[in-house]
Amino acid sequence: MARERWGSRLGVILAVAGSAIGLGNFLRFPGQAMRNGGGAFMIPYFVSLVLLGLPLMWIEWTVGRLGGGFGHSTAPGMFHTLWNKNRFIKYFGVIGIFGPVAIFIYYTYIESWLLGYSYFAITGKYAACTTEASVKAFLNGYRGLAQNEYFSSLLTAYVFFLITFAANVAVVCAGIQKGIERVCKYGLAMLFLFGAVLVVRVFLLGTPDPALPDRSVEQGLGSLWNPRWSELGSARVWLAAAGQIFFTLSVGIGVILTYASYLTPKDDVALSGLTAASANEVAEVILGGSIVIPAAVAFFGVAATKEIATRGTFDLGAVAMPLLLNKIPLGGVFGFMWFALLFLAGVTSSISLAQPAVAFLEDEFNFSRRKSAAVFAVVTFVLCQPVIFFLGHGVLDELDFWAGNFFLVVFATIETILFGWVFGIDKAWTELHVGSDITIPRVYRFIIKYVTPLFLLIILGAWVTQEALPVLLMRKMAGTENEPVPATDIWYVRGTRAVLVLLFAVLAFAVWRVWRRRRLRGGTP
Amino acid sequence: MTTSGWVFMIASWLVILALFGYCFVRSLREKD
Numbered sequence: 001m002a003r004e005r006w007g008s009r010l011g012v013i014l015a016v017a018g019s020a021i022g023l024g025n026f027l028r029f030p031g032q033a034m035r036n037g038g039g040a041f042m043i044p045y046f047v048s049l050v051l052l053g054l055p056l057m058w059i060e061w062t063v064g065r066l067g068g069g070f071g072h073s074t075a076p077g078m079f080h081t082l083w084n085k086n087r088f089i090k091y092f093g094v095i096g097i098f099g100p101v102a103i104f105i106y107y108t109y110i111e112s113w114l115l116g117y118s119y120f121a122i123t124g125k126y127a128a129c130t131t132e133a134s135v136k137a138f139l140n141g142y143r144g145l146a147q148n149e150y151f152s153s154l155l156t157a158y159v160f161f162l163i164t165f166a167a168n169v170a171v172v173c174a175g176i177q178k179g180i181e182r183v184c185k186y187g188l189a190m191l192f193l194f195g196a197v198l199v200v201r202v203f204l205l206g207t208p209d210p211a212l213p214d215r216s217v218e219q220g221l222g223s224l225w226n227p228r229w230s231e232l233g234s235a236r237v238w239l240a241a242a243g244q245i246f247f248t249l250s251v252g253i254g255v256i257l258t259y260a261s262y263l264t265p266k267d268d269v270a271l272s273g274l275t276a277a278s279a280n281e282v283a284e285v286i287l288g289g290s291i292v293i294p295a296a297v298a299f300f301g302v303a304a305t306k307e308i309a310t311r312g313t314f315d316l317g318a319v320a321m322p323l324l325l326n327k328i329p330l331g332g333v334f335g336f337m338w339f340a341l342l343f344l345a346g347v348t349s350s351i352s353l354a355q356p357a358v359a360f361l362e363d364e365f366n367f368s369r370r371k372s373a374a375v376f377a378v379v380t381f382v383l384c385q386p387v388i389f390f391l392g393h394g395v396l397d398e399l400d401f402w403a404g405n406f407f408l409v410v411f412a413t414i415e416t417i418l419f420g421w422v423f424g425i426d427k428a429w430t431e432l433h434v435g436s437d438i439t440i441p442r443v444y445r446f447i448i449k450y451v452t453p454l455f456l457l458i459i460l461g462a463w464v465t466q467e468a469l470p471v472l473l474m475r476k477m478a479g480t481e482n483e484p485v486p487a488t489d490i491w492y493v494r495g496t497r498a499v500l501v502l503l504f505a506v507l508a509f510a511v512w513r514v515w516r517r518r519r520l521r522g523g524t525p
Numbered sequence: 526m527t528t529s530g531w532v533f534m535i536a537s538w539l540v541i542l543a544l545f546g547y548c549f550v551r552s553l554r555e556k557d
Binding site for chain 1: 526527529530531533534537538540541542544545548549551552553555
């Protein structure tokens with residue numbers, strides 16, 4: 001069976017950019033910048049982009065294309081290609097399938113909320129919510145956390161989940177060119193259009209209430225961009241910036257490896273990787289930094305916006321935005337654009353999360369694309385149910401903590417060391433420049449070999465001591481500042497961990513079986 | 526917003542737009 005390929009160079013760039021541009025660009029980034037030094041945050045942010053983000057981008061594009069040349073679309077086969085003398089390294093590669101599947105389980109559900117809210121915006125369903133308490137009640141009712149005058153059951157949320165889930169599976173089932181590439185091309189075009197319109201509208205808000213001159217768009221931009229130099233000396237700010245760069249570029253998940261595996265061996269990766277990364281930065285810094293915080297400050301003031309942001313960045317998008325959009329003319333239309341923008345950002349990311357598992361079944365088990373997508377759909381649909389029905393009990397936060405944060409850093413550290421040290425920087429550098437349209441400055445040989453792994457080890461060390469151990473030992477709840485796990489939620493958290501361990505074990509067993517079968521047949525694994 | 530805030534914002538925007546513009550145009554020009 002001939003290997004699938006991208007239809008065009010622009011197609012793969014937009015697909016990787018679509019994977020990178022997610023909810024975090026519009027909700028997480030502005031919250032992080034506001035809390036960590038304002039404009040001064042951009043110094044560690046750009047330093048992290050240069051020393052961490054771009055090297056990881058190039059590593060994943062290069063390893064992906066190399067692995068694709070050997071018929072592998074996922075990390076187990078790719079890691080084995082890089083270090084074929086080591087029989088265990090392929091099991092570390094399992095993280096590159098496990099992580100995307102685990103993230104897909106909760107990300108699709110969050111994405112479906114945004115589809116629901118797009119519909120509510122255009123139909124005016126939340127127009128009657130004019131106070132923060134009523135918008136929160138609307139959100140909690142929708143998610144099944146409360147029964148109120150807005151929603152009496154989870155039925156509406158479940159219907160939007162089914163639509164979102166089916167759409168994701170359908171896109172993946174349609175294939176690389178006809179599915180993912182096409183959706184990302186049109187989806188990103190619409191996303192940038194909606195984003196540009198919203199930025200202009202937000203900037204035109206000015207000072208909505210002249211009696212409150214400290215509540216203006218300019219004050220909002222100031223809270224985001226005025227540099228607070230004293231905070232630059234804090235390790236917390238540098239870690240926050242490094243973390244933001246890491247999570248925004250979709251590196252360390254395994255999806256770029258899979259996308260790059262559909263390149264031909266002579267396709268450029270250096271310029272394409274840089275283009276995808278810079279497209280993500282446009283969406284994050286220019287669009288993401290100019291919508292939610294300036295708008296929220298213009299209506300609620302700096303202190304109230306900070307308070308909303310500290311409760312969780314999702315609240316900025318789903319509570320503050322509906323509330324303020326209700327106060328402007330054509331608020332329903334702009335509300336639709338806002339939630340559709342977030343939905344598009346979500347769907348171009350979630351299809352990339354589905355692809356590694358589907359590609360693994362295709363490559364290593366010789367399943368057809370349709371059969372692979374069907375197996376993926378059945379397994380993830382079942383795993384989505386606890387996230388939906390046990391929301392508010394720590395299931396979603398636990399999945400996000402381990403799959404969406406911790407394992408990303410672990411995976412990126414492994415692949416960087418493999419690339420620069422085991423595969424060898426000389427071979428790696430040559431491979432990176434095969435078919436390249438640009439020459440990467442030679443200083444990146446040093447950065448990829450020494451600086452990026454060191455940077456990742458520091459982040460990993462900080463994570464393990466500050467976050468992972470307290471969460472693992474249940475001294476604090478995942479996704480909170482320092483709240484303990486409520487006694488009623490302990491078994492939900494344990495159950496989620498058991499499912500994650502089982503999922504990893506099943507994938508590791510599948511890898512073991514594939515390699516064993518090949519060895520028995522006398523083929524090269 | 527303070528003057529240094531404006532400087533940070535405009536400088537960041539310009540750097541990112543210049544990088545994206547260069548990469549995007551160059552990617553379109555090069556053959557597939």
